[in-house]
Amino acid sequence: MINARTFKGARDFLPEQMLHRERITQIMRNVFKKYGFAPMETPAIEYLDVLTGKYGEDADRLIYRLDYKTGTKDAAALHYDLTVPFSRVVAMNPHLAVPFKRYQIQPVWRADRPQPHQGRFREFVQCDCDVVGTSSIVVDAELVAITYEVLKMLGFNEFVIKINNRKILNGLTQYLGLSPDMTGEVCRSIDKLDKISWEEVAKELLEKGISNDAIKTAETLLTKSEISLSSLSSAFAAIPEALEGIRELEDMFTYLECMGVDAANYTFDLSLARGLDYYTGPIFETKLPNHPHIGSLTGGGRYDNLIGTFTGKSMPAVGTTLGLDRIYTAMEQLEMLVPMKTSTQVLVANFSEATVIPCLQLVAQLRSIGVCTEFYPEQVKMKKQFAYADKQNIQYVLILGEDELRQGKVSLKDMRTGEQVIIGLEEIEREINK
Amino acid sequence: MINARTFKGARDFLPEQMLHRERITQIMRNVFKKYGFAPMETPAIEYLDVLTGKYGEDADRLIYRLDYKTGTKDAAALHYDLTVPFSRVVAMNPHLAVPFKRYQIQPVWRADRPQPHQGRFREFVQCDCDVVGTSSIVVDAELVAITYEVLKMLGFNEFVIKINNRKILNGLTQYLGLSPDMTGEVCRSIDKLDKISWEEVAKELLEKGISNDAIKTAETLLTKSEISLSSLSSAFAAIPEALEGIRELEDMFTYLECMGVDAANYTFDLSLARGLDYYTGPIFETKLPNHPHIGSLTGGGRYDNLIGTFTGKSMPAVGTTLGLDRIYTAMEQLEMLVPMKTSTQVLVANFSEATVIPCLQLVAQLRSIGVCTEFYPEQVKMKKQFAYADKQNIQYVLILGEDELRQGKVSLKDMRTGEQVIIGLEEIEREINK
Numbered sequence: 001m002i003n004a005r006t007f008k009g010a011r012d013f014l015p016e017q018m019l020h021r022e023r024i025t026q027i028m029r030n031v032f033k034k035y036g037f038a039p040m041e042t043p044a045i046e047y048l049d050v051l052t053g054k055y056g057e058d059a060d061r062l063i064y065r066l067d068y069k070t071g072t073k074d075a076a077a078l079h080y081d082l083t084v085p086f087s088r089v090v091a092m093n094p095h096l097a098v099p100f101k102r103y104q105i106q107p108v109w110r111a112d113r114p115q116p117h118q119g120r121f122r123e124f125v126q127c128d129c130d131v132v133g134t135s136s137i138v139v140d141a142e143l144v145a146i147t148y149e150v151l152k153m154l155g156f157n158e159f160v161i162k163i164n165n166r167k168i169l170n171g172l173t174q175y176l177g178l179s180p181d182m183t184g185e186v187c188r189s190i191d192k193l194d195k196i197s198w199e200e201v202a203k204e205l206l207e208k209g210i211s212n213d214a215i216k217t218a219e220t221l222l223t224k225s226e227i228s229l230s231s232l233s234s235a236f237a238a239i240p241e242a243l244e245g246i247r248e249l250e251d252m253f254t255y256l257e258c259m260g261v262d263a264a265n266y267t268f269d270l271s272l273a274r275g276l277d278y279y280t281g282p283i284f285e286t287k288l289p290n291h292p293h294i295g296s297l298t299g300g301g302r303y304d305n306l307i308g309t310f311t312g313k314s315m316p317a318v319g320t321t322l323g324l325d326r327i328y329t330a331m332e333q334l335e336m337l338v339p340m341k342t343s344t345q346v347l348v349a350n351f352s353e354a355t356v357i358p359c360l361q362l363v364a365q366l367r368s369i370g371v372c373t374e375f376y377p378e379q380v381k382m383k384k385q386f387a388y389a390d391k392q393n394i395q396y397v398l399i400l401g402e403d404e405l406r407q408g409k410v411s412l413k414d415m416r417t418g419e420q421v422i423i424g425l426e427e428i429e430r431e432i433n434k
Numbered sequence: 435m436i437n438a439r440t441f442k443g444a445r446d447f448l449p450e451q452m453l454h455r456e457r458i459t460q461i462m463r464n465v466f467k468k469y470g471f472a473p474m475e476t477p478a479i480e481y482l483d484v485l486t487g488k489y490g491e492d493a494d495r496l497i498y499r500l501d502y503k504t505g506t507k508d509a510a511a512l513h514y515d516l517t518v519p520f521s522r523v524v525a526m527n528p529h530l531a532v533p534f535k536r537y538q539i540q541p542v543w544r545a546d547r548p549q550p551h552q553g554r555f556r557e558f559v560q561c562d563c564d565v566v567g568t569s570s571i572v573v574d575a576e577l578v579a580i581t582y583e584v585l586k587m588l589g590f591n592e593f594v595i596k597i598n599n600r601k602i603l604n605g606l607t608q609y610l611g612l613s614p615d616m617t618g619e620v621c622r623s624i625d626k627l628d629k630i631s632w633e634e635v636a637k638e639l640l641e642k643g644i645s646n647d648a649i650k651t652a653e654t655l656l657t658k659s660e661i662s663l664s665s666l667s668s669a670f671a672a673i674p675e676a677l678e679g680i681r682e683l684e685d686m687f688t689y690l691e692c693m694g695v696d697a698a699n700y701t702f703d704l705s706l707a708r709g710l711d712y713y714t715g716p717i718f719e720t721k722l723p724n725h726p727h728i729g730s731l732t733g734g735g736r737y738d739n740l741i742g743t744f745t746g747k748s749m750p751a752v753g754t755t756l757g758l759d760r761i762y763t764a765m766e767q768l769e770m771l772v773p774m775k776t777s778t779q780v781l782v783a784n785f786s787e788a789t790v791i792p793c794l795q796l797v798a799q800l801r802s803i804g805v806c807t808e809f810y811p812e813q814v815k816m817k818k819q820f821a822y823a824d825k826q827n828i829q830y831v832l833i834l835g836e837d838e839l840r841q842g843k844v845s846l847k848d849m850r851t852g853e854q855v856i857i858g859l860e861e862i863e864r865e866i867n868k
Binding site: 064 | 437441468472479481500501504523536545557565743775777778797801804805807826
């Protein structure tokens with residue numbers, strides 16, 4: 001006998017979870033389409049060299065490799081995100097009309113330490129929107145607007161989309177008198193500011209060889225509760241790249257306003273850095289300020305050089321990921337999900353051998369008018385059949401017994417009210433739609 | 435620079451393919467729900483011992499293993515189908531209300547030789563419906579009815595759902611005077627009858643040690659173009675298991691008839707055997723008789739002992755798989771797919787810097803009433819923007835230039851007719867819904 005167990009860090013989704021997950025992704029699909037995005041998919045399996053060298057060393061270690069031609073150029077692995085596979089597809093399809101706007105909803109895999117309470121798993125679903133072929137900040141703003149609209153439609157209110165720009169972070173490195181190749185290290189440390197204290201971040205920066213003076217300067221900028229873009233403008237007046245980054249965010253905020261995105265749900269945050277190496281411009285990430293233990297619900301940014309790693313020619317691109325598992329974990333913990341077991345509206349009871357045929361005809365008729373209908377497959381006591389409907393939260397039980405058959409009627413019981421009526425076949429539809 | 439390439443036997447789906455694939459799975463979901471099935475998902479990664487020993491030796495070799503704790507009890511692999519993971523979940527959740535009816539739409543992986551023209555890939559999507567907890571043949575019939583309804587809704591007409599019963603095949607083995615443990619070998623050979631000739635099958639049976647006499651007897655049953663259940667009844671009169679199998683199929687055909695399934699689309703076929711080891715009762719498979727090179731579009735059957743491999747207690751179960759990739763391949767080859775690039779209905783042109791803000795407000799307004807709208811992100815010549823709408827097959831281009839802005843109007847061009855009208859903002863919705 002085999003010990004039945006689920007792979008560590010992965011989960012089974014029973015109907016009570018999947019009905020919600022399907023509803024959430026359906027809402028996303030509708031919003032994505034409304035913004036002009038079309039669906040795309042890429043295989044779970046990619047050649048290993050397609051994936052490595054883009055995320056940073058720490059992330060590369062978390063890629064799941066297959067036991068298949070290991071050590072050769074055909075070594076394969078499971079994709080770690082959807083952005084790199086998407087970039088590969090763009091590189092392979094130079095005929096695509098640009099701006100190319102696609103969404104992609106698929107699982108990704110990371111050999112990480114699972115932390116279920118925080119919504120961190122080894123297999124989880126990413127819902128990505130990306131645009132390639134334009135440097136216009138309008139599309140960066142649209143991705144933030146999509147994030148806002150999806151979260152509002154799902155019932156979230158108190159979320160904050162934090163926005164920053166890698167160009168401003170490059171400027172910060174320069175401002176601190178550090179060499180440009182330190183930006184990555186500095187980013188990875190200050191990115192932890194929402195989880196650990198400034199003192200701990202400062203200690204980490206010191207260990208990375210940053211001078212005490214530079215750390216003090218950084219402190220004045222990063223520990224102010226809200227530093228505005230305009231005050232940064234004066235501080236970074238001599239750093240053209242930072243000024244460009246600030247101007248991009250100013251435009252973005254203007255666009256967000258005229259698209260009707262509530263200013264309470266987004267903010268500039270100089271400490272937002274995002275872990276991945278490939279970002280080059282605006283970056284964004286959504287947190288629930290009242291539930292800081294739940295990881296980011298969404299995250300994304302501009303990555304103008306990633307496609308170039310395949311083509312040798314840089315191509316502007318920006319995207320965001322809505323994390324289905326983070327969003328689902330948050331909705332579960334915030335009790336935003338109404339219990340559901342099935343979509344079935346009517347259970348047709350199995351009364352006796354003699355009524356199976358007319359029951360199946362009735363079931364077929366109900367299904368043909370779009371009523372989600374089950375026929376109880378076993379001839380067991382009515383009590384047991386009602387108990388099934390009750391457990392599954394099916395609203396109606398329909399009985400076509402021998403008496404009803406003779407009369408050309410059916411008995412319809414509403415499980416919520418307990419009321420039972422005897423009606424003609426032609427009245428069923430009206431009754432259950434009441 | 436990295437050579438951008440897609441894993442062999444796997445495919446990228448661009449929007450022009452994915453829009454159709456999403457439509458197909460949406461149709462399936464709707465039908466599955468109408469029949470009382472609820473969604474479920476299991477991880478792609480399973481512990482290796484959960485998967486092996488159920489499909490047969492040949493299949494076990496095609497399971498993709500991960501390069502992760504290989505050789506230990508935690509060795510992991512990608513699931514080969516959805517039936518075994520589903521059985522594992524049922525075994526782990528004894529509290530589930532039965533009959534438990536679930537559908538599951540996910541990719542599976544097989545390290546097979548890819549044959550794209552036949553719809554055979556290494557990564558492909560299975561769409562499964564299964565019912566556990568009842569031996570009633572009604573649910574077997576419902577699975578065939580689902581298959582029929584989905585294929586009809588997709589536009590297929592000339593398909594045949596072949597139906598057989600493992601109990602009849604066990605009876606056949608007995609009838610041929612062979613020991614019961616030969617059933618698997620005999621099945622695997624006769625299952626090839628839709629691809630190779632009887633002579634070749636006979637040769638294979640001979641090589642497997644079956645006597646010439648037995649092969650001759652088999653020939654009389656298997657090479658008749660249509661052997662009926664009733665004539666088999668007389669031949670197998672002394673074999674109770676075969677008679678039980680025949681009775682089950684007779685019931686199934688009665689149920690199919692009263693559910694309104696067209697008899698032209700299903701048939702009893704004694705040579706249908708299905709490859710997998712775990713089947714125990716009725717089995718079914720859909721072929722396109724006019725396009726025999728395309729593999730089965732769907733396939734399934736009853737597997738009453740599979741869940742028992744995890745629990746030690748047998749539990750009745752039956753299911754079917756609709757192969758998205760086979761169905762999609764067939765629809766592509768039969769030219770059943772209308773070209774589509776995007777769901778976008780309106781492209782709002784980017785006229786000048788001065789009109790960006792009012793354009794974005796207009797875009798937001800259109801999206802808020804559910805119109806799928808894109809704003810062209812770059813200020814380039816109108817000709818280029820029209821060319822984009824044309825290439826993407828977007829029906830309407832809306833221009834809000836400085837003139838229009840002053841008049842409080844917009845220009846709306848219908849790309850199909852070439853007509854352009856100047857209308858008020860309040861008229862846009864009516865115009866595009868005309």
